Amino acid sequence: MSEFTNVTVVKKANVFFGGNVVSRTVIFEDGTKKTLGFIQPGEYTFNTAAAEVMEILSGEMEVSIQGQAEKLIIKGEGVFDVPENSSFTMNVTAHADYICSFAK
Template sequence: MPEFNNVSVVKKANVYFGGNVSSRTIRFADGSVKTLGFMLPGEYIFNTADKELMEIIDGELDVLLPGTDAWLSVSGGQAFDVPANAKFTVNIKTATDYCCSFIK
């Protein structure tokens, strides 16, 4: 889906890692939430509360998911799942545009 309709957007950005990662929260009428974000090259560790679907719109990264020892290479047009209440690491190779869906 290239665009979202009938949503509300939180104006204040979520800014992490000294501004190298930022996102905007999108709220849907059905109560679901997504963030649209951008990550600059670097390595970042994130914690989750909910299960997440990370869709990579553009860019290249490696991700180390919980319970694994091998990095997974992901690029634009691909996605990966992260379990709830987990920690994962991303190594951003090129500037990366993403959509994160929070799964309740």
């Protein structure tokens, strides 16, 4: 499925790291949210409140998740889970397109 249907989209962009990470918020009929985001090359650390699932649609990066020794290498598509109240670092080497899903 290449689209989300019957959703609400917030017009204003979510802008982080001086515009190097930018996303749009999509709200679903059941009240859950996802963000569709784009990341410029660089290293970025995010904290989580709720648990998150990061689905990488394209791009290249190395991902470190707090408390996990092993780093994740993503080239092209990939997915990783980040627990609630945690953090993760993405070292992006080729700009990336992602979907972030937030646990209810």
